[in-house]
Amino acid sequence: MEEFWTNISRYPRYFISITLGILLSLASPLLPLFKRPSTAIAAVGLIISAVIFVGFTLRAMLGLGAV
Numbered sequence: 601m602e603e604f605w606t607n608i609s610r611y612p613r614y615f616i617s618i619t620l621g622i623l624l625s626l627a628s629p630l631l632p633l634f635k636r637p638s639t640a641i642a643a644v645g646l647i648i649s650a651v652i653f654v655g656f657t658l659r660a661m662l663g664l665g666a667v
Contacts, residue, residue: 633643659665 630643633639656665
């Protein structure tokens with residue numbers, strides 16, 4: 601039974617390492633864009649607009665915005 605709990609305790613570390621690996625692999629192609637101010641402003645604007653778009657889409661799909 602002790603092996604079971606030891607095995608279960610490894611899953612959060614595995615989840616965190618997989619999540620960080622995915623985030624780093626997605627961010628690495630974008631890092632050169634932040635070296636020049638003009639592309640950095642465009643990249644930040646694109647990221648913010650994507651987050652807002654996903655937020656509005658989820659609110660519309662879940663019916664949270666409608667009164």
